[in-house]
Amino acid sequence: MRPELLSRALSLLPERGGRPELEHYLEMLRDYPQRGGKGIRSELLLASARVHGARPGTPAWEGALWLAAALELFQNWVLIHDDIEDDSEERRGQPALHRLHGTPLAINAGDALHVYMWEAVHRSGVPGAMEEFLTMIHRTAEGQHLDLSWVEHREWALQEADYLQMVELKTSYYTVIAPLRLGAIAAGVSPHPAFRDAGLALGTAFQIRDDVLNLLGDPAKYGKEIGGDLLEGKRTLIVLHWLAGAEVDQKEAFLEQMLRNRPDKDPGVIDEIHRWLLDSGSVNYAQDYAHAQARVGLELLEEAFQHAPDAGAAQELLGAVRELATRDA
Template sequence: MRAELLNLALSLLPQRGPHPELSRFYDMLADYPRRGGKGIRSELLLASARAHGVTEGSAAWGRALWLATVIELFQNWVLIHDDIEDDSEERRGRPALHRLHGVPVAINVGDALHAYMWAAVARAEVPAAFGEVLDMIHRTAEGQHLDLAWVERGEWNLQEADYLQMVQLKTAYYTVIVPLRLGALVAGATPNPAFTEAGLALGTAFQIRDDVLNLVGKAEEYGKEIGGDLLEGKRTLIVLHWLSHAASEQKHIFLDQMRRARPDKSPEVIADIHRWLLESGSVAYAQSYALEQGKRGLDLLREALALSPNRQAAQQLVHTLEDLATRQK
C-alpha cells in the first residue's frame, strides 16, 4: 500500500522541466515522499474506510486512496517546514531538506507540496473532504504556533495542561481525528462525533510516546535524532514534570542551556540533562499518562465503531490504534 500511495503522490508531481534547475526542483518535491516513513495516518484513514464498508477495488476505495495520498502529502510538506522551524539536522536517516539545499529553497519546496496536496483533494472527489482537510491544517498550525512561540519566548513557566492543549491541536487532529472522519466520509457515512474525543486522547498518547522515544528510542527505528527534542528546546510532558521536581542546581543548568541557540548548547551538558531525565521518574510518569489516555481513547473508539458495517475491519482499526498508542519505535 505504501508503494501505491507513493505512486499516486508522484503522479501529481512534475517529472522533468524545461530548464535543468526546474528538473532539480522537481526532484526536491519528491525527496521526502520517496524517503518513506511509517504511513501511520494514511493507513488509519484506509482502515477507517474499510470499517465503514468500503471494499478494496471499488470506486469508493479509489477515492479513499486519493484521500490517503492527501494525508501523505500533508505530512511531507509539514515536515519540511517543521524541520526548518526546529532547526533539525536529519529526517528519516538523511540530512533535512534545508540542510541539503538551504532554508529559502526548502520553504518553497514545502509550499509547492502543499499546493499539490490540494490537487489530491480534488482527485478524491469527496466534497466534504475539503472542509476536513482545511480544519486539519488550521488545528495543526495552531498547535505548532503554541510550540514555536514557547521556544521563541523562552517560556518554561508552563503547566501540563498547556502541553496537552498544544499536542491535541498539533498532533491529534491530523494523526487520528481527521483520518477517522475522512474514512467515514469516503464511505458516504456521517462521521461519529465520538471520533473527536477518542482522537484527542489517542493523539495525546501517540505524541507522549513520541516524546519518550526521542529520549530512549533507537535512531535507526525512530527516524529522527535521539535527544533532538532537548537540542530544540521542546516542551514535553516529561520535561515539565521533571522541572516541577528537579533540584535547583539541575534546574538552573537546564534553563541556562535552554536559553541558548541550538549550536551554542553544550553537547556534554545536554548529555547530562538527558541522563537526569532518564534517571528521574518523569519518563515513567509520562508513559503512565499515555497508557491511561490510550485506554480511554480505545474505549471511546470501540463504542463509536460498535455498529460499523464491517466488524472485522473495525476490530482491525482498533488494533491499529492500540499499536499506535503503545508504540515502541
C-alpha cells in the same frame, strides 16, 4: 506509506521539469515522500474507510486512496517546514531538506507540496473532504504556533495542561481525528461524534510516545536524532513533570541551556540533562499518562464502532491503533 500511495501522490507532479533547475525542483519535491515514512495516518484513514464499508475497487475506495495520498502529502510538506522551524538535522535517517539545499529552496518546496496536497484532495471528489482538510490544518498550525512561540520566547513557565492543549492541536487532529473522519466520509458515512474525543486522547498518547522515543529510542529505528528535542528546546510532558520537582541546581542548569540557541548549547550539559530525565520518574509518569489516554481513546473508539458496517475491519483498526500508542519507532 504503501507504494501505491507514493506513486499516486507523485503522479500529480510533472514527469520532467524542462530545464535542469526544474528537474532539481521536482527531485526536492519527491525527496521526503520517497524516504519511506511509515504511513501511519494514511493507513488509519484507509482502515477507517474499510470499517465504514468502503470496498477496494469501488469509487468510494478510489476517493479514500486520493485522500490517503493527500494526507501523506500533508505530512511531508509539514515535515519540510517543521524541520526548518526546529532547525532539525535529520529526517528519516538522512539530512533534513533545508540542510541539503538551504532554507529558501526548502521553504518553497514545502509550499509546492502543500499545493499538490490540495490537488490530491480535489482529485478525491469526496464531498466534505476539503472542509476536513481545512479544519485539520488550521488546528495543526495553531498547535505549531504554540509550540514554536514557547521556543521563540523561551517560555518555560508552563503547566502540563498547556502542553496537552498544544499536543491536541498540533498532533491529534492530523494524526487521528482527521484520518478517522476522512475514512468515514470517503465511505459516504457521517463521522461518529466520538471520533473527536477518541482522537484527542489517542493523539496525545501518540505524541507522548514520540517524546519518550526521542529520549530513549533506538537511533537506527527512530530516524531522528535521539535527544533532538532537548537540543531544539521542545516542551514535553516529561520535561514539564521533571521541572516541577527537580532539584534547584539541575533546574537552573536546564533553564540556562534552554536560554541558548541550539548551536550555543553545551553538548556535555545536554547529555547530563538527558541522563537526569532518564533517571527521574518522569519518563514513567509520561508513559503511564500515555497509556491511560490510549485506553480512554480505544474505549471510545470501540463504542463508536459497535455498529460499524465492517466489524472485522473495526477490530483490525483498533489493534493497529493500540500498537501505535506503544510503538518503539
